[in-house]
Amino acid sequence: MYFAMNRFRIALGQEEAFEAIWKNRDSSLAENPGFKEFRLLRGETVADEGYTLFVSSSTWNSHDDFVAWTKSENFRAAHRNAGENRALYLGPPKFEGFTVVDGA
Structure with missing residues (x-):
């Protein structure tokens, strides 16, 4: 799982x-092979630095399934207008990927 x-x-x-x-x-995430789940998480407000932390989290059957999505037309369509809302962001998003090593 990824x-x-x-x-x-x-x-x-x-x-x-x-x-x-x-x-x-x-x-259109659900249409992609290997997609399992999506969550948008709202974190803590860091008032002294002027932001609230959010995390978009998607779960995939494998890293390969995720990479295939990033190369798909669905991915391009989902991110087509991302630049229109730059005023909301303090810098670019930071990507983090994880493979399950151990779990119940």
Whole structure:
């Protein structure tokens, strides 16, 4: 199993706008082979640095399934308008990928 995560630092006061973008997006993740689950997580507010942390987390059967999605038309379509909302972000998202080593 493979977990793909992007960490987003969202400017204070822009949290609801960021959440709305994700809730209203046209997602086709479920159509991709190997896709299992998606979650958008809202983390702690870091007031002294001016942001709230969010994580988009997707679970895949394998790393190969995830990579295949990143090369697909579905991926390009999902990210086509990503640049339109730059004012919400404090820097680019940070990607982190994990393969399960042990688990129940």
